[in-house]
């Protein structure tokens with residue numbers, strides 16, 4: 001009896017302690033009134049539109065997803081670096097060149113950081129740039145068509161991670177290397193890392209009219225890991241900041257060996273100075289081999305060109321262009337506030353946030369207040385440039401974004417929280433838990449001079465129990481906060497696709513009116529387009545057979561084809577003659593070893609089919625295009641290789 | 655009859671608006687067409703409200719066996735209407751000028767109005783006949799042959815004026831800017847008649 005009372009008492013005690021520890025979580029569950037208020041804030045009635053677009057990187061999906069805020073509804077997945085059987089991207093003959101690289105065709109990448117083009121430091125909503133981390137590439141997505149229209153490979157780079165951030169007038173999209181490598185590549189011992197390996201920081205110019213990208217120059221830096229980067233804004237426009245880790249230059253067990261230095265660096269690069277140097281003939285042309293792939297909206301076709309040269313710049317040749325700002329503990333994100341006054345280092349192994357002053361940095365540079373150098377690059381004195389620190393803000397800061405009221409919002413991975421703080425006073429204002437382990441945060445326009453400080457989304461790395469369980473593998477999770485008040489308010493959880501490393505948001509009205517509804521058939525310049533059903537035909541050229549086919553609700557022209565032989569390479573060039581919004585046709589061929597085509601109104605796409613078996617094989621439309629969709633089909637007769645059946649084709653003949 | 659002559663000239667000139675603006679407008683909206691498709695009927699031909707509306711209306715109509723919307727050269731009306739409107743405007747202006755200089759009396763103005771009204775009624779009659787043919791003369795091989803509840807074949811004549819529900823579509827048919835300008839012009843020419851009558855009586859009452 002006595003014993004059992006004791007047990008009960010200790011149980012009660014334990015529960016009491018437990019509930020004390022979890023008071024925050026309990027409150028969460030009990031706030032019914034608050035929750036219904038949150039529901040109203042994220043409710044976008046049927047047929048209504050969201051206030052913001054959010055573009056979430058897909059990480060290892062290789063693609064970019066488009067969401068609406070505040071609803072958290074997903075609208076589209078835009079294929080960028082990964083083959084996408086849904087539309088045939090990377091499978092169709094027209095889009096295969098988009099995924100060409102110096103390593104050949106690469107069907108996948110790891111897409112990290114979207115950034116929207118800007119004019120005068122404001123989002124202009126023309127393009128969005130993203131980086132492929134694995135096989136270094138930068139892609140441009142056109143926000144009229146929401147299609148990937150350009151991909152440029154980045155030579156002399158590996159782990160293209162401190163990318164793809166744009167300067168204030170989209171002069172450059174910048175790509176830095178995370179893994180230093182021998183430049184140029186050579187067969188040397190890995191132990192020779194220190195001194196032999198280099199990190200390249202690439203400044204890719206963007207043509208203001210068409211957005212075409214070109215590598216203007218690559219800055220060849222010491223062999224650190226360049227983790228993230230950020231352009232200066234306003235007064236600091238003309239500078240670019242890169243975080244570094246592994247300034248120890250370890251090549252093995254970096255987990256330990258790259259975490260020894262108390263401080264790593266933020267590299268401050270005066271790109272205007274280097275641009276001037278390059279424009280005056282500075283730099284050295286170096287042999288290279290990298291792909292530049294451009295997709296044309298009129299031909300609906302991508303072309304891939306191999307570039308053979310890149311201009312490299314040794315930072316020591318441009319005095320006063322590159323400096324190191326000591327920053328504690330392996331900083332991940334480096335972020336510049338909207339006015340451009342402060343450079344925030346998110347030392348991921350520390351509890352504090354380092355806030356450097358741009359003015360102080362300039363002052364230290366002008367007065368040559370150096371604290372040594374690394375590989376000839378001056379190191380500024382930490383105390384001289386420090387504006388202050390946000391003390392004990394949380395554990396493991398990763399990334400900071402800003403609102404338009406002078407506040408920073410920093411994610412803390414280890415303590416799993418989003419912390420709001422005042423940039424001038426560096427006082428913490430509010431903190432909200434994240435479920436769980438947040439990576440980056442995004443505020444629409446938070447990467448520009450004029451953020452729209454209404455919502456923030458936290459991009460969480462761990463999902464666990466937030467949704468109905470779906471086996472061991474889960475989608476990641478984002479959390480939407482209302483940040484319009486003094487305190488942040490959690491409004492919504494929503495699952496995200498792949499692993500969003502970062503996102504970009506923009507008020508819907510900036511881009512929605514420009515979103516294209518169809519491609520005009522009259523402007524279709526595809527080499528294999530069939531502009532009139534009367535021109536639909538089949539042509540043989542050796543063992544290549546070209547089928548010029550049209551679609552309109554709801555038939556293919558032609559729909560019966562004979563004279564194809566085993567061993568032929570059959571190219572279906574399908575032109576969609578619809579000129580109505582949201583009426584694609586699909587094309588699928590039995591036994592095709594690739595994917596389907598999803599052809600938008602006015603577009604031409606080509607699928608290659610190599611028939612291997614004799615017989616009569618059907619094809620059909622995969623998109624439920626009309627009430628007669630199920631009738632949208634056709635047959636191909638495949639004869640033995642030795643057959644001499646003539647090519648013939650028809651539509652509507654009995 | 656200076657005032658009346660001027661009003662007559664202005665009224666007649668308003669007819670020329672029909673060369674720039676549509677006479678009639680028919681809009682077709684449906685749940686899956688939140689932006690309705692539409693056709694503007696000009697005296698010179700039929701055009702889509704949006705660039706591809708005609709093609710898209712034809713595309714949908716082929717399911718129920720309707721004919722394509724005619725090209726200008728396929729209908730004599732699109733040759734004759736401009737001549738009639740142009741001729742009537744010229745005649746009205748001529749009458750106005752002659753009236754202005756007192757060379758003819760106000761009854762001429764009313765005659766013009768009556769002639770114009772007669773031509774208008776004939777035009778509407780012809781337009782209605784075309785709508786009837788367009789909506790009822792269906793392809794016997796139509797993909798979808800719809801029937802009414804009584805078993806009679808369904809027809810698709812758009813309303814001459816007003817709203818009508820046709821299958822999944824809401825069809826609205828109303829005069830457009832060119833027609834309103836024409837109506838305004840005709841009212842002015844009628845006004846010219848009355849003003850002219852007043853002016854005439856004032857001038858000649860002491861005779």
Ligand SMILES: [Cu+2]
Pocket residue numbers: 553554584585586621622623624625626629632
């Ligand atoms: Cu179809």
